[in-house]
Amino acid sequence: xxxxxxxxxxxxxxxxxxxxxxxxxxxxxxxxxxxxxxxxxxxxxxxxxxxxxxxxxxxxxxxxxxx
Numbered sequence: 001x002x003x004x005x006x007x008x009x010x011x012x013x014x015x016x017x018x019x020x021x022x023x024x025x026x027x028x029x030x031x032x033x034x035x036x037x038x039x040x041x042x043x044x045x046x047x048x049x050x051x052x053x054x055x056x057x058x059x060x061x062x063x064x065x066x067x
Contacts, residue, residue, distance in 0.1 A: 011040040 004012055017032040 012037040
């Protein structure tokens with residue numbers, strides 16, 4: 001994984017995954033490459049600002065914790 005914030009505010013993000021599993025498709029190698037670029041910091045911060053847990057869910061979690 002590689003993250004490198006630019007002066008422009010863009011953050012290139014690179015994630016690479018390689019491997020194989022003998023029990024999956026007879027061990028055929030798998031390679032996954034994901035590259036993103038853009039204002040990722042702003043996107044993530046906005047997502048965190050808008051995320052709230054519904055009150056009903058919190059009440060249910062508390063109820064289950066008390067059991």
